[in-house]
Amino acid sequence: MGIRTGEQYINSLRARKPEVWLGGRKVEDLYSEDVFKQPIHEIAKLYDMQFDPEYQDKITHMCEETGERVNNAFLVPRSHEDLMARSRLFETYARATFGLMGRTPDFLNVVVTSMASNSWFLDKYNPDWSVNIRNYYRHIRDNDLFLTHAIINPQNDRSKASYEQKDLFTHLGTVKETKDGLVVRGAKMLATLAPITDEVIIYSFPGFQPGDERYALAFAIPIDTPGLRIICREPMQDGKRSVFDHPLASRYEEMDAILAFDDVSVPWDRVFMYNNVEAANSLYPMTGIAQQPAHQSGVRGYVKLAFATEVACKVADSIGVDGFLNVQNDLGELVQAVETIRALLRVSEYEYEVTKDGEYRPAPAPLETIRGLLPKMYPRAIEVMQIIGAGGLLMSPTGADFENTELRPDLDKYFGGREGVSAEERVRIFKLAWDLCGEAFGQRLLQYERYYTGDPIRKRAIFYNQYKRKSKFEMAEQALKDTTKPEKNLI
Numbered sequence: 013m014g015i016r017t018g019e020q021y022i023n024s025l026r027a028r029k030p031e032v033w034l035g036g037r038k039v040e041d042l043y044s045e046d047v048f049k050q051p052i053h054e055i056a057k058l059y060d061m062q063f064d065p066e067y068q069d070k071i072t073h074m075c076e077e078t079g080e081r082v083n084n085a086f087l088v089p090r091s092h093e094d095l096m097a098r099s100r101l102f103e104t105y106a107r108a109t110f111g112l113m114g115r116t117p118d119f120l121n122v123v124v125t126s127m128a129s130n131s132w133f134l135d136k137y138n139p140d141w142s143v144n145i146r147n148y149y150r151h152i153r154d155n156d157l158f159l160t161h162a163i164i165n166p167q168n169d170r171s172k173a174s175y176e177q178k179d180l181f182t183h184l185g186t187v188k189e190t191k192d193g194l195v196v197r198g199a200k201m202l203a204t205l206a207p208i209t210d211e212v213i214i215y216s217f218p219g220f221q222p223g224d225e226r227y228a229l230a231f232a233i234p235i236d237t238p239g240l241r242i243i244c245r246e247p248m249q250d251g252k253r254s255v256f257d258h259p260l261a262s263r264y265e266e267m268d269a270i271l272a273f274d275d276v277s278v279p280w281d282r283v284f285m286y287n288n289v290e291a292a293n294s295l296y297p298m299t300g301i302a303q304q305p306a307h308q309s310g311v312r313g314y315v316k317l318a319f320a321t322e323v324a325c326k327v328a329d330s331i332g333v334d335g336f337l338n339v340q341n342d343l344g345e346l347v348q349a350v351e352t353i354r355a356l357l358r359v360s361e362y363e364y365e366v367t368k369d370g371e372y373r374p375a376p377a378p379l380e381t382i383r384g385l386l387p388k389m390y391p392r393a394i395e396v397m398q399i400i401g402a403g404g405l406l407m408s409p410t411g412a413d414f415e416n417t418e419l420r421p422d423l424d425k426y427f428g429g430r431e432g433v434s435a436e437e438r439v440r441i442f443k444l445a446w447d448l449c450g451e452a453f454g455q456r457l458l459q460y461e462r463y464y465t466g467d468p469i470r471k472r473a474i475f476y477n478q479y480k481r482k483s484k485f486e487m488a489e490q491a492l493k494d495t496t497k498p499e500k501n502l503i
């Protein structure tokens with residue numbers, strides 16, 4: 013089949029019935045549920061872009077294996093141009109949602125592409141596993157599927173291993189093998205957008221110890237597999253808020269969920285590994301599934317930071333405060349942050365690595381640097397927006413107020429901005445800002461930037477340790493040598 017339209021994506025959602033729990037009730041018809049309607053349409057728009065002549069060549073390509081047109085997320089990069097083709101996809105999708113939706117289909121499709129193209133390392137454990145992941149890659153590529161993933165154990169007692177928790181199956185683990193596959197039980201989190209995806213893929217960060225065998229597993233199943241329960245967090249919006257009052261929250265809510273597996277059967281051909289601590293710990297380093305998706309996340313994060321910066325600038329301009337030195341200083345800082353991330357992205361794309369199998373990967377150090385900087389830069393952009401918007405952020409009337417003819421003259425008079433900025437224009441700008449910096453929706457966006465791919469503190473510690481292993485500290489050593497020379501040699 014190759015690329016799907018938005019309508020085909022929606023039809024496949026309507027055809028299945030995953031077990032989704034929302035606010036204490038089971039969702040009967042996902043598509044009619046207000047909370048999900050608009051996000052479904054935002055994802056559908058991305059699918060439709062694949063057919064739009066303006067974007068098609070930017071974000072899709074002809075698959076060599078099938079001769080069909082497929083998304084660039086399924087491209088195994090064999091040249092610098094391939095890397096840039098992916099980059100174009102990431103940026104096009106990110107711009108379509110202002111970087112506010114992190115788990116658009118490209119994210120996990122890149123993960124699976126990386127896993128499949130590097131799955132050879134699994135052969136020494138079980139050759140079926142690498143065959144399964146390659147076939148799975150073909151399945152999602154050729155049907156243009158949308159995946160969620162859950163790689164983290166629920167936060168129960170982090171001071172203990174999975175097998176030491178109160179119940180052996182609090183964290184997702186293998187219960188038994190049958191002739192048809194594995195039976196798994198327990199929970200994983202934090203599956204963003206799970207209710208409106210086609211499939212879920214399960215794997216984990218490294219760090220397994222002997223004793224963790226039953227938890228060392230990776231597999232993928234359809235999201236409506238019997239026994240899989242999707243427990244959603246409280247929605248940040250009810251799906252009924254007006255686009256005027258909540259221009260971003262009303263459209264880009266990415267629902268997050270815990271996945272509870274109640275003796276779920278995973279067919280053998282969907283098992284990518286199990287019961288093997290060494291294989292599970294090798295998955296990240298051997299397959300590039302940190303690097304390739306970090307490219308998507310870096311581009312998306314760049315777009316999101318650039319968007320937040322633009323909104324902060326518009327707020328300042330609309331009330332005529334951007335002539336003040338302190339405001340210019342804050343906004344200049346944000347623009348420089350955006351430029352820093354853009355430069356790091358370019359370095360990662362131009363100082364690429366090539367694996368021994370000829371796969372091109374963006375350079376990891378600049379991507380990890382983005383990963384370390386954005387959890388500081390994005391909250392700072394939000395803080396600057398709050399500081400500049402000040403009291404006005406709280407003082408926006410509603411769209412309904414603007415429609416009231418009795419009230420409207422007052423609004424036009426008291427809510428107008430600097431010369432040339434009407435009341436409605438100023439209020440619209442401030443509402444954009446409030447969704448980002450005041451609403452629960454905006455707080456989630458901030459938390460996402462901190463944690464979307466692991467703990468930034470531990471990630472930076474790993475980054476430092478890698479640097480320490482590689483670095484010979486040559487300049488410092490040279491300077492030390494110089495100071496041991498007799499003084500006369502120093503002139």
Ligand SMILES: Cc1cc2nc3c(=O)[nH]c(=O)nc-3n(C[C@H](O)[C@H](O)[C@H](O)COP(=O)(O)OP(=O)(O)OC[C@H]3O[C@@H](n4cnc5c(N)ncnc54)[C@H](O)[C@@H]3O)c2cc1C
Pocket residue numbers: 115161162163164165166167170201202203204268456459460463464465466467469470
């Ligand atoms: C909005 C959002 C969306 C997300 N989407 C997804 C998704 O789609 N799929 C997915 O799989 N995951 C997703 N994540 C989850 C994300 O991967 C985790 O939040 C992240 O890995 C951190 O894990 P945690 O939340 O369990 O925090 P924890 O690991 O429990 O950390 C809590 C605190 O304790 C500290 N801490 C914990 N353990 C240690 C330790 N061993 N050493 C030192 N300090 C420690 C941490 O520094 C942190 O301050 C998402 C997260 C967010 C916030």
